[in-house]
Amino acid sequence: MGVDKKKEKPLDLYDYGIEEVKVQPIYNLSEPEVLRAQILEYMKYRGPKELSEGLMEKFVAFKDFKKQADILKEKLDVDKNLTEIKENEVKASNNVVTVNKFGTDINIPNQLEIASGYILDRVKMEKP
Template structure:
């Protein structure tokens, strides 16, 4: 009897620890998925990974949306995307139901998968770390990025100028040849005018 009790305690403890690890991993993935909607222009110009919206409630809604799908929470119908809602509306229409009935594909059994953890999201709080509307934070972030980007841009500009100077000799030779050709064409034109006057 004691062996069974100890085994049950060990199994339950392992299950709880596995669930905790799975929740932390799902939360991390969900937060990264929500941050994937960053403002591309700010990232390219200033190296700032910032969201276009600064509303914590909107960010929390997105994280909950991804978290529910990562944890396979039951009853996630209230957080459907517009495309999913539209598809459900179409599938629930009488025309689609009649077509499915005619084709014999409406007999789909929904089998419930094995759920060892029965996750429910009761409370989630999103706390933005940095607010880019604060001038000190914004300035520090831009300076940090420009510390690396500034010298890179400067060195690239100097390299372009040095490469242009390298080709300067070639360009000068080509320009000299063009001037010689233009001079010869002018002489030919003058001789042609004289010839036409003598005729």
């Protein structure tokens, strides 16, 4: 079983290869027209690329604005709820003071006036 082990070359489908590359300048960039033409050629590709990247950044920023607006809305809801809690806390504190005053005040007409004021406030709050 003699297998011939030759050095195998990779398959070259196109049958060509590059042996050597040389660059020889035809135009001198110190000439204004040549330099201008080179800059314009470069900007043909660079300008649209820069413009499209700038637009994409703005679209990404708009995407973040939606998220920030949602967060701000939630924060405002929390602040509104905290304000309502604080208002109820103040009312409860005032009611505690009224009840304590009612229990310690021996002047019955004054106690009845305080109680009627409290009841009137409650009735006003219950009316639609």
